[in-house]
Structure formats: structure tokens, C-alpha cells
Amino acid sequence: MRKVVLVGCGSVGTAFAYNLVNQDFATELVLIDANKEKAEGEAMDLMHGMAFANTNMKVYAGDYSDCKDARVVVITAGANQKPGETRLQLVERNTKIMQSIVQSIMKSGFDGCLVLASNPVDVLSYVAYKESGLPASRVIGSGTTLDSARFRVLLGEYFGVDPRNVHATIIGEHGDSELPVFSQMSIGVETLDNLLERRGNVSDRDNLRVIFEAVKNAAYEIINRKGVTNFGIGTCLVRITKAILNNEHSILPVSCLLKGEYGEEDVYASVPAIVTREGVREVIELKLNDEEKSLFKKSAEVLRKTRV
Ligand code: NAD
Numbered sequence: 001m002r003k004v005v006l007v008g009c010g011s012v013g014t015a016f017a018y019n020l021v022n023q024d025f026a027t028e029l030v031l032i033d034a035n036k037e038k039a040e041g042e043a044m045d046l047m048h049g050m051a052f053a054n055t056n057m058k059v060y061a062g063d064y065s066d067c068k069d070a071r072v073v074v075i076t077a078g079a080n081q082k083p084g085e086t087r088l089q090l091v092e093r094n095t096k097i098m099q100s101i102v103q104s105i106m107k108s109g110f111d112g113c114l115v116l117a118s119n120p121v122d123v124l125s126y127v128a129y130k131e132s133g134l135p136a137s138r139v140i141g142s143g144t145t146l147d148s149a150r151f152r153v154l155l156g157e158y159f160g161v162d163p164r165n166v167h168a169t170i171i172g173e174h175g176d177s178e179l180p181v182f183s184q185m186s187i188g189v190e191t192l193d194n195l196l197e198r199r200g201n202v203s204d205r206d207n208l209r210v211i212f213e214a215v216k217n218a219a220y221e222i223i224n225r226k227g228v229t230n231f232g233i234g235t236c237l238v239r240i241t242k243a244i245l246n247n248e249h250s251i252l253p254v255s256c257l258l259k260g261e262y263g264e265e266d267v268y269a270s271v272p273a274i275v276t277r278e279g280v281r282e283v284i285e286l287k288l289n290d291e292e293k294s295l296f297k298k299s300a301e302v303l304r305k306t307r308v
């Protein structure tokens with residue numbers, strides 16, 4: 001059984017659920033929300049699409065006892081950013097919510113992987129890891145999966161190539177202290193340095209910095225226009241869930257516990273990691289340049305200081 005439980009059926013949760021039911025790798029999706037009627041309404045609505053879906057998935061509203069035999073529980077519950085509010089400012093409200101949700105999940109006997117999106121996602125992933133007693137490898141934050149996806153799409157547009165051929169990653173906090181790893185970027189099999197030399201455009205490096213700033217501020221820009229961000233993160237959560245359920249050994253930039261990698265310990269931050277049915281099998285330690293090393297250290301420090 002490939003059962004997924006979603007806790008939090010708001011904008012992000014329902015974007016995840018809608019994307020999931022249009023794929024074919026999960027067999028069951030259970031919706032939980034503090035507002036039970038909302039979960040019920042969303043489940044009914046999603047189920048009505050099954051006549052045209054790729055799969056015969058069971059979708060229903062449930063309760064925490066449903067987590068017992070789930071392979072993945074995705075948590076998108078909690079308050080979201082108001083216009084102008086940073087992710088880190090959400091920490092107090094959402095830490096309490098996360099602790100109580102994780103306690104309820106664990107009471108069921110759950111023994112799968114937790115995937116979190118609630119913000120500040122790195123700090124809350126650490127909270128969920130501590131509260132759950134699960135091995136850190138099985139508590140994963142969506143982290144900079146979204147930022148890296150945004151980065152790849154904008155870089156793809158800039159260079160006129162398919163974003164799937166853009167190998168670029170953003171690491172650190174999912175938030176204002178995150179950093180792009182330009183030193184390890186490639187387009188297809190060509191390194192960034194080679195590509196820029198071949199193009200001979202003196203503005204390229206400055207333009208890439210501008211693209212990164214646009215990625216960093218994307219959530220603010222989207223929230224100013226539509227009030228929330230949901231579709232991009234919904235797609236990222238499905239991507240991570242698929243890597244786990246299909247035991248893909250895919251490399252994704254996710255928020256995970258650092259145990260000495262990148263010189264950091266006891267902090268959740270995003271770095272590329274190999275994701276399997278057991279969660280994070282291995283953190284990939286990139287060879288950062290001196291500027292990147294120092295920015296990553298600062299980002300980890302921000303995350304450590306933000307704990308409640
Ligand atoms: P939302 O307000 O639309 O939905 C939140 C849902 O959580 C609501 O349905 C609410 O009833 C439910 N909820 C609240 N407390 C609960 C509890 N104790 N138990 C069960 N359900 C509970 O918010 P949203 O826009 O969906 O955002 C959800 C979270 O995701 C926020 O923290 C937001 O900042 C975060 N987010 C993360 C990313 C990312 O990249 N990681 C992107 C966008 C949003």
C-alpha cells in the first residue's frame with residue numbers, strides 16, 4: 001500500500017493533494033485538518049476527479065490513527081506569511097502547532113517519513129525531528145527544493161534551455177539567508193564557467209545575480225499579488241513524496257539534519273541529498289568556494305538562532 005497522509009488542507013496542502021491525485025504513484029490519500037469539515041469537503045471534491053484520473057486512488061478525510069500505516073505524512077498545517085512578514089517571524093506560532101501535530105502522528109504508531117512544508121520549514125523540521133523520535137533521515141523539510149526549482153526555471157529562460165537541463169542548486173535556509181551555488185552549476189554537461197566563456201557576454205554574471213535575487217524574493221512578490229504561494233510548493237512536495245514512495249535515490253535539495261557536513265552540526269538546512277524510501281540516505285557535500293562557505297555558515301547560524 002502506498003498511503004500518504006496530508007496534515008493541513010489549506011492552500012499549500014490542497015495544491016499538493018490536487019497534484020498527487022493527477023499522478024499515479026500513490027494509492028491512498030488521507031486528509032487531516034483542524035477544520036474537519038474542510039478536510040471532508042476537499043476529499044469529496046478531489047474524489048470527483050477520479051473518473052478522469054490516471055489512477056484509482058482512494059481519497060478521504062481521516063484522523064491521526066490513519067498515520068499508522070502511512071509511508072509518508074506531509075505536513076502543511078500552520079499559519080502562513082502575511083504580506084511583508086518573513087518566514088522566520090512565523091516561528092513561535094508554528095512551533096507549538098508542529099509539536100502537537102507530530103505528537104498526534106507518533107501516537108498512531110507511525111513509522112514512515114515525515115515531509116514538511118510549514119514555515120519556517122528548516123526550524124520546524126528540526127522541531128519535528130526532536131518531537132517525533134524518528135531517525136533524522138526520515139524527517140525531511142521541503143527546504144530549498146522550491147527555491148532551486150524557481151532558480152532552474154528562470155535560468156532556463158535566460159539561457160533558452162529546458163529547466164530540466166539546468167543543474168543549479170540553492171542551499172541553506174529556505175528564506176532570506178539562502179545562497180546559490182554558482183561554483184558547481186552546469187547546463188546539461190557544460191560547466192557554467194565554460195558556458196559563460198563561450199557566450200562572451202560580459203553582463204552574464206551580473207544578470208545571474210539578479211536572477212538569484214528574484215528567486216529569493218519570489219515568495220514576497222507572489223504573496224503581494226495573490227496572497228499565498230501554493231502551486232510551486234505543491235509540485236515540490238509531490239516530487240519529494242514520489243522520490244520516497246518510488247525509492248528513487250534522487251538527488252534533491254532538501255532540508256535535513258547536518259551531522260558535521262559543511263562544518264555544521266545539529267541544525268536542519270538545505271543541501272543536496274539522496275532521497276530513498278528510507279528518506280535521506282546521504283548528504284552530498286559540495287566543494288563550495290570560500291564565499292559560499294562563509295554564506296552557508298551564516299545561514300546555518302541564522303537557523304540555529306531562530307529556534308524557540
Ligand atoms: P492555510 O492557512 O491556507 O492552510 C493552513 C491549514 O492548516 C488550514 O487549513 C488550517 O485549518 C490547518 N491547521 C492549522 N493548525 C492546524 C493543526 N493544529 N492541525 C491540523 N491542521 C491545522 O496556509 P497555507 O498557505 O496552506 O500555508 C501553510 C504553511 O505552508 C505555512 O506555514 C506557509 O508559510 C507554508 N508554506 C511553505 C512553503 C515552502 O516552500 N516550504 C511555501 C508556501 C507556504
